[in-house]
Amino acid sequence: MATLSIQERKRLRQxxxxxNPVVMIGGQGLTENVVEETNRALSDHELIKVKIAGEDREARVAVIAEIAEVTGAEVVQTIGKIVxxxxxxxxxxxxxxNLVRHAHLSK
Known part of the structure; x- marks a missing residue:
């Protein structure tokens, strides 16, 4: 996937x-069901928030990288436990x- 420009990232962050988070990744990590639900949410909404449980920062970073790779999604922003x-x-x-429904926010 092509990398997003600074302006595109800014608009997506707005x-x-x-x-609100639509997918929650719990203690079991990245299961097949979580990947399936994330793919469904991305195909429906295009832009989603995912909340990742756990206190280990390195484990969260690994899960974020893995979910982005598996789903083919672009990580726009990461703040704490939310991606x-x-x-x-x-x-x-x-x-x-969400891009169509919230288009008024980026003007």
């Missing part, structure tokens, strides 16, 4: 600020896409 992921949807659904 939109992501208003979002903002972006993956362009092939057919963009205007009713579900």
């Amino acid at each position: 939109i992501g600020h208003a979002l 903002l992921l972006y993956k362009k949807a092939k057919p963009q659904n205007p009713k579900l896409s």
Whole structure:
């Protein structure tokens, strides 16, 4: 995936600020169900927040890298236990896409 420009990242962070986490990764780590749910959320919403449990910073960084690689998503921002992921949807659904629904925030 092509790297996002600074302006694109800024716009995505503005939109992501208003979002709540839709995927939670618990103590079991990155399971098949979590990957499946993350892929579904990315295809529906394009821009999502994921919350990662655990106190070990290195383990969280590893999980973030792994989920981005497995899903093909771009890590937009990481703050503490929350990561903002972006993956362009092939057919963009205007009713579900956070980019369309929150487009007024980036103007």
